[in-house]
Amino acid sequence: MEAFSDGVFAVAITLLALNLVVGGPDHGSLFHKLLHQWPVFAAYGVSFFTIGIIWVNHHALFDLMNRVDRPMLYLNLLLLSFVVAIPFATTTLADYLRDSGTSGTTAGVLYAGVMEGMSLSFTLIFVHGLRTDLLIAAPPPEERRAAVLRFGLGSVAYLVVMLLSLVGPVATLVGAGLLAGYYVFQRTPDAPGDVPGI
Amino acid sequence: MEAFSDGVFAVAITLLALNLVVGGPDHGSLFHKLLHQWPVFAAYGVSFFTIGIIWVNHHALFDLMNRVDRPMLYLNLLLLSFVVAIPFATTTLADYLRDSGTSGTTAGVLYAGVMEGMSLSFTLIFVHGLRTDLLIAAPPPEERRAAVLRFGLGSVAYLVVMLLSLVGPVATLVGAGLLAGYYVFQRTPDAPGDVPGI
Amino acid sequence: MEAFSDGVFAVAITLLALNLVVGGPDHGSLFHKLLHQWPVFAAYGVSFFTIGIIWVNHHALFDLMNRVDRPMLYLNLLLLSFVVAIPFATTTLADYLRDSGTSGTTAGVLYAGVMEGMSLSFTLIFVHGLRTDLLIAAPPPEERRAAVLRFGLGSVAYLVVMLLSLVGPVATLVGAGLLAGYYVFQRTPDAPGDVPGI
Amino acid sequence: MEAFSDGVFAVAITLLALNLVVGGPDHGSLFHKLLHQWPVFAAYGVSFFTIGIIWVNHHALFDLMNRVDRPMLYLNLLLLSFVVAIPFATTTLADYLRDSGTSGTTAGVLYAGVMEGMSLSFTLIFVHGLRTDLLIAAPPPEERRAAVLRFGLGSVAYLVVMLLSLVGPVATLVGAGLLAGYYVFQRTPDAPGDVPGI
Numbered sequence: 007m008e009a010f011s012d013g014v015f016a017v018a019i020t021l022l023a024l025n026l027v028v029g030g031p032d033h034g035s036l037f038h039k040l041l042h043q044w045p046v047f048a049a050y051g052v053s054f055f056t057i058g059i060i061w062v063n064h065h066a067l068f069d070l071m072n073r074v075d076r077p078m079l080y081l082n083l084l085l086l087s088f089v090v091a092i093p094f095a096t097t098t099l100a101d102y103l104r105d106s107g108t109s110g111t112t113a114g115v116l117y118a119g120v121m122e123g124m125s126l127s128f129t130l131i132f133v134h135g136l137r138t139d140l141l142i143a144a145p146p147p148e149e150r151r152a153a154v155l156r157f158g159l160g161s162v163a164y165l166v167v168m169l170l171s172l173v174g175p176v177a178t179l180v181g182a183g184l185l186a187g188y189y190v191f192q193r194t195p196d197a198p199g200d201v202p203g204i
Numbered sequence: 205m206e207a208f209s210d211g212v213f214a215v216a217i218t219l220l221a222l223n224l225v226v227g228g229p230d231h232g233s234l235f236h237k238l239l240h241q242w243p244v245f246a247a248y249g250v251s252f253f254t255i256g257i258i259w260v261n262h263h264a265l266f267d268l269m270n271r272v273d274r275p276m277l278y279l280n281l282l283l284l285s286f287v288v289a290i291p292f293a294t295t296t297l298a299d300y301l302r303d304s305g306t307s308g309t310t311a312g313v314l315y316a317g318v319m320e321g322m323s324l325s326f327t328l329i330f331v332h333g334l335r336t337d338l339l340i341a342a343p344p345p346e347e348r349r350a351a352v353l354r355f356g357l358g359s360v361a362y363l364v365v366m367l368l369s370l371v372g373p374v375a376t377l378v379g380a381g382l383l384a385g386y387y388v389f390q391r392t393p394d395a396p397g398d399v400p401g402i
Numbered sequence: 403m404e405a406f407s408d409g410v411f412a413v414a415i416t417l418l419a420l421n422l423v424v425g426g427p428d429h430g431s432l433f434h435k436l437l438h439q440w441p442v443f444a445a446y447g448v449s450f451f452t453i454g455i456i457w458v459n460h461h462a463l464f465d466l467m468n469r470v471d472r473p474m475l476y477l478n479l480l481l482l483s484f485v486v487a488i489p490f491a492t493t494t495l496a497d498y499l500r501d502s503g504t505s506g507t508t509a510g511v512l513y514a515g516v517m518e519g520m521s522l523s524f525t526l527i528f529v530h531g532l533r534t535d536l537l538i539a540a541p542p543p544e545e546r547r548a549a550v551l552r553f554g555l556g557s558v559a560y561l562v563v564m565l566l567s568l569v570g571p572v573a574t575l576v577g578a579g580l581l582a583g584y585y586v587f588q589r590t591p592d593a594p595g596d597v598p599g600i
Numbered sequence: 601m602e603a604f605s606d607g608v609f610a611v612a613i614t615l616l617a618l619n620l621v622v623g624g625p626d627h628g629s630l631f632h633k634l635l636h637q638w639p640v641f642a643a644y645g646v647s648f649f650t651i652g653i654i655w656v657n658h659h660a661l662f663d664l665m666n667r668v669d670r671p672m673l674y675l676n677l678l679l680l681s682f683v684v685a686i687p688f689a690t691t692t693l694a695d696y697l698r699d700s701g702t703s704g705t706t707a708g709v710l711y712a713g714v715m716e717g718m719s720l721s722f723t724l725i726f727v728h729g730l731r732t733d734l735l736i737a738a739p740p741p742e743e744r745r746a747a748v749l750r751f752g753l754g755s756v757a758y759l760v761v762m763l764l765s766l767v768g769p770v771a772t773l774v775g776a777g778l779l780a781g782y783y784v785f786q787r788t789p790d791a792p793g794d795v796p797g798i
Contacts, residue, residue, distance in 0.1 A: 065601075482613070
């Protein structure tokens with residue numbers, strides 16, 4: 007399952023860069039065109055590292071399982087269905103990043119919504135791993151509720167990012183970027199076998 | 205062979221999402237454009253989980269083989285040639301999902317036809333595995349006919365889905381979606397080593 | 403190296419299907435558009451199975467090596483540079499398949515040329531494996547010349563396919579298709595460790 | 601981690617070939633169109649082998665590590681974020697290769713800049729491997745400074761390539777091509793465990 011998931015993560019993260027396009031040499035200075043394209047580059051950066059973080063945490067979580075069952079395979083597919091939608095949500099957010107009206111908010115909600123779906127699927131995978139005997143080094147029953155809450159923090163955070171879309175799409179992107187930065191630089195496992203969600 | 209097949213499944217499932225495109229910010233409200241695009245999202249969802257199910261069952265089947273021969277490699281290529289065509293069939297179905305005329309039916313037949321080709325190739329792989337000594341835990345000879353029929357149920361089901369195209373492309377998509385849902389939620393192996401086809 | 407090569411083969415074989423596109427529902431009957439697109443489907447089929455065959459033979463050859471050296475890695479890259487160009491050559495051939503003039507011939511020469519480059523790189527890999535101690539089960543020195551000639555038959559065959567381009571692009575495609583069919587159905591290793599080239 | 605990185609390298613190197621496009625049969629002789637497209641083919645060749653070299657050296661470096669830590673995973677993501685941007689930088693350079701003005705220089709700086717970012721990330725990975733106990737067969741402390749300098753030579757070379765952009769985009773491409781050629785044909789490890797950077 008890891009090989010397939012790795013493949014999907016790798017293709018999705020690389021397809022992100024298909025959005026990086028500037029017109030041909032007919033339409034003015036390349037430098038200004040690149041500057042004008044900053045939303046595309048900013049959205050690319052945030053999405054690239056978000057997919058990267060999920061991939062890192064995905065490995066950390068599945069390394070704690072010796073085997074998987076069929077429901078786990080389908081929960082993993084659910085997660086991947088959101089991962090695969092990230093390039094689409096990213097392009098749309100970049101396209102509408104200068105839109106201060108309703109469409110800008112819609113683009114932000116779409117982006118944060120895909121991230122939320124991904125985050126919730128990942129929490130479902132964790133919960134299913136806890137309930138069955140798939141997850142080794144699982145915390146004792148009395149600590150599981152706390153572990154799930156800690157794991158599911160990302161799902162709450164992306165709800166906040168979704169609310170930021172009311173301010174505008176730039177706020178959504180900054181929120182998602184800060185969240186990604188937090189996971190890269192700050193979020194450390196609290197205990198052996200404690201995998202950060204997202 | 206698994207790595208290559210996993211790669212093809214992963215790329216095909218991710219390329220599906222390339223169909224998810226909305227126009228730039230010039231052409232009206234993003235919300236209405238997303239609503240208007242429901243055929244694309246619906247077709248994406250059905251095809252994503254169909255490819256996912258084939259991948260799950262593909263692994264389950266090849267895990268029952270210790271080695272493969274050259275004919276098996278080429279039968280696997282035949283299967284993958286249909287998997288790789290799914291994004292094309294999906295876009296075409298989505299493009300014509302509102303077409304209640306002949307072209308809508310053609311799009312439905314094309315979609316169900318690609319699924320049928322995939323399903324038949326998968327059954328051929330199973331039959332070849334049974335006939336040679338490649339498949340471990342193969343049922344005894346007197347039960348093989350029944351096993352092939354049970355495995356090949358998906359091929360019959362996709363013929364029914366193809367007939368649904370006469371009603372219209374939406375019926376095709378609903379049929380394929382129900383079939384995928386059945387395989388995710390209901391279809392359980394009847395015996396150890398009993399792999400569901402599709 | 404296998405994982406990377408498998409990935410490149412998998413992506414290249416799947417990108418082939420990106421050429422499969424029909425216009426939206428505005429421009430006439432889907433059935434006629436699909437019929438009109440036969441060059442695209444024919445070229446897709448031939449290229450799909452050609453890449454598939456190279457992949458099968460690539461594995462068979464590298465399974466005979468316990469390790470690789472740096473020149474072998476770069477020879478493999480040379481091979482992959484042609485594999486990756488196959489989707490481009492395929493689209494171009496399909497675009498010009500109805501062109502009976504010079505451009506049709508050019509498209510055929512381009513297609514056969516990419517195949518020839520691939521075939522020659524593959525022969526170089528075999529020769530380098532023979533000359534160094536990388537290839538296990540290598541034939542004794544006095545039989546090596548014959549082994550290289552037998553391995554390099556595909557390079558000669560693709561020269562013939564290139565000459566067929568003078569007749570027209572359809573002749574090129576038919577030639578390449580027959581060659582692929584020959585490798586799938588007829589070409590069997592003459593001896594243990596005898597890998598067919600292409 | 602290798603599987604994911606291999607996947608990203610494989611997809612990025614194959615996406616390069618998506619730039620290889622000639623117009624349909626309506627617009628003049630295919631032969632002249634192919635000739636006219638030489639910038640695309642030249643840029644494709646240089647970028648293909650540059651990604652190939654990084655992949656070869658990436659494997660050589662990570663084969664010297666028994667395990668990786670989280671910072672290493674994120675440094676690897678940083679490297680991959682530049683690898684994934686290479687197809688974009690390549691298309692842009694090809695589009696502006698005939699532009700002798702400011703935009704041509706911008707395209708050259710962009711291309712060399714992406715390569716520089718890749719080279720610097722790769723050096724950071726080497727330095728992090730040296731500082732922690734991740735890199736086995738690491739040189740003794742007094743030789744590490746020299747090893748880092750030797751490893752980081754590519755970063756200096758790409759700065760020179762960036763300066764060549766002042767001459768024009770063709771000079772950038774030729775410089776990058778010569779650098780790739782040097783790494784393929786000349787650069788040999790100075791010592792066991794001495795991995796060439798780029």
